[in-house]
Amino acid sequence: MVIGLTPGSVLCWMNKLTNGTSTSHKILERCLLSIMSEDEAIETLDVAIKEGVLVSTPNAKSTPASVKRSLLSFTQKLSKQRAKKDPYCFECHLPTSGLVQKCIMCVRSFHVECQRKNPLRPNYSVPSDRYQQYRFPLNESDMEESSDQEASRSMHHTWVENDVRKYMVNNWSDRDATLVKNVLFVNDLLSISDISRNIETKKFKHLFEILVDLLDLQHNIGIFFGTKCEEYNSTKWLLRDITHDLREISRCSDCFRHSIESNRSDFWFAKPCTQRHELVYAKQSGYPHWPAKVIRVMNKKNNTYDVRFFGGSHSRALVPARDILPIDTDTSKLKIKSSRQYNNAMRELICHKMLLHHPIYSFSFHADPREAENIINSALPHYMEPCSRSAKRARLATPKFNTRRSTAETTPSLPQRVLPRRRCRKAQGPENLQDSTFQIASSVIPSLAPEVQVSLASKVQVSLAPEVQVSLAPEVQISLAPEVQVSLEDYNELMREVLHLNAQLSQKKAEVDIKREELNAVKRKRWCQLCLEEAQFDCCFMASYCSVMCQRRDKRRHQTNCNLQEKT
Structure with a gap:
């Protein structure tokens, strides 16, 4: 037996009629005045008596006056008949008055005017569900750091502090709770704890299943507490947050997962996703071009790009297609002023780009976060060099041999570091290989004890490839410990690799020169002002077109700044 009573009325009555107690008509009418008018309270009470929700105490005289003076109690029938449909509209949570359509798959009912066109967009108005405003990322000095207390509340706060089951357990007996369930609800009651448990046990197989359970929770709260109470308003905020997260998960689950990980890395935004994002330079009004990821392209809004910027707070923005540039654009022509925020974004x-060369399973859902962190930490020292001019390392001139020898003798605890870049440039001839050989030896030998020195020439067998064979200089005839076995096979392999890389580098440079020439040829061409195809004629100095049709279509926009019209 499920009766369509005004939402919130059963709650008010049961608080007066707990454990089978009885009270008068006037008291039951008066307790409804906080949620409805007096006429509506009288009508609701009559409907409850007629449907058997409220029953009068037995009386010998059944006159109309005696019925008015009799006491009413809540029905004590525990039997529940399976309802064919829900008497309350699933959207407005009001009793079915007027034209109602029942769902063919379940017991839910809907008013025709209450049906949603988009399941993720409710009919009622809620605050904006965008966590980040569409603005340029602020400077670090402009952002206030939140305290640990605020962060803890934001992580563990839930909008719905009280649901139907929790209220029944805290205020009513099991019998009274069962009686109210039989009168109001068609399906079993769900609480926030039940939904959280289903998420932890991985009961849900699809995202919409979570949304359906939350909508059932909101429907039950609207019927039980009413649609004008704090509990029901809290469900609006909860569904706003959940639908926002569901949309983000459906767009890119990896981005959402990386952003909420408890042990989130400082370079979480640099981790690649299974669905690779296009990298672009996006420009907002009043700000320079900024590196960003393309989250989606909104074709319905004239190819508007939904992007998320690198660096800072990783803000989101809707940028038109005309303000989007490819990531391989020459940044020197964009005239971007160097700043700490821009340098951090470029570092990220x-x-x-570096992490894109690693296997995607290293950053997938089942990957170990510590392994991904180790990949980032091991690769950053080789790829992440300071971007600002003041932080660039000064280029040292090639020191003379005597200078190296004096340095090795004066500072034996600080051997000179051999940079890979330096070795690549010097590995071009035998004389340079001799220099590099001495540089490696001089960085190791000063740390040996003098009393255990023996001749290096008699203990070391130098076996190099024919194309890179060298002989040790007389100055390198130093001594090593007898127990130290020095092998230059690794050095031989390194030299062969250097020569191979130099050949590849020359080939790539030639390919880059060819591409640069092709790009310059494309830049010298004229392009249609409207469709961006190759232009066939010029209208004026400001615009060119591929056909007369494009010129006619663009006439209204172009005539305001056409140089030809100004002259005429």
Whole structure:
């Protein structure tokens, strides 16, 4: 037996009629005045008596006056008949008055005017569900750091502090709770704890299943507490947050997972996703071009790009297609002023490009976060160099041999570091290989004890490839410990690799020169002002077109700044 009573009325009555107690008509009418008018309270009470929700105490005289003076109690029938449909509209949570359509798959009912066109967009108005405003990322000095207390509340706060089951357990007996369930609800009651448990046990197989359970929770709260109470308003905020998260998960689950991980890395935004994002330079009004990831392209809004910027707070923005540039654009022509925020964004972009070369399973859902962190930490020292001019390392001139020898003798605890870049440039001839050989030896030998020195020439067998064979200089005839076995096979392999890389580098440079020439040829062409195809004629100095049709279509927009019209 499920009766369509005014939402909130059963709650008010049961608080007066707990454990089978009885009270008068006037008291039951008066307790409804906080949620409805006096006429509606009288009508609701009559409907409850007629449907058997409220029953009068037995009386010998059944006159109309005696019925008015009799006491009413809540029905004590525990038997529940399976209802064919829900008497309350699933959207407005009001009793079915007027034209109602029942769902063919379940017991839910809907008013025709209450049906949603989009399941993720409710009919009622809620605050904006965008966590980040569409603005340029602020400077670090402009952002206030939140305290640990605020962060803890934001992580563990839930909008719905009280649901139907929790209220019944805290205020009513099991019998009274069962009686109310039989009168109001068609399906079993769900609480926030039940939904959380289903998420932890991985009961849900699809995202919409979570949304359906939350909508059932909101429907039950609207019927039980009413649609004008704090509990029901809390469900609006809860569903706003949940639908926002569901949309983000459906767009890119990896981005959402990386952003909420408890042990989130500082370079979480640089981790690649299974669905690779296009990298672009996006420009907002009043700000320079900024590196960003493309989350989606909104074709319905004239190819508007939904992007998320590198660096800072990783803000989101809707940028028109005309303000989007490819990531391989020459940044020197964009005239971007160097700043700490821009340098940090570029560092994160370089890190992201570097991680794209690693296997995708290293950052997938089942991957170990510590392994991904180790990949980032091991790769950053090789790829992440300071971007600002003041932080660039000064280029040292090639020191003379005597200078190296004096340095090795004066500072034996600080051997000179051999940079890979330096070795690549010097591995071009036998004389340079001799220099590099001495540089490696001089960085190791000063740390040996003098009393255990023996001749290096008699103990070391130098076996190099024919194309890179060298002989040790007389100055390198130093001594090593007898127990130290020095092998230059690794050095031989390194030299062969250097020569191979130099050949590849020359080939790539030639390919880059060819591409640069092709790009310059494309830049010298004229392009249609409207469709961006190759232009066939010029209208004026400001615009060119591929056909007369494009010129006619663009006439209204172009005539305001057409140089030809100004002259005429």
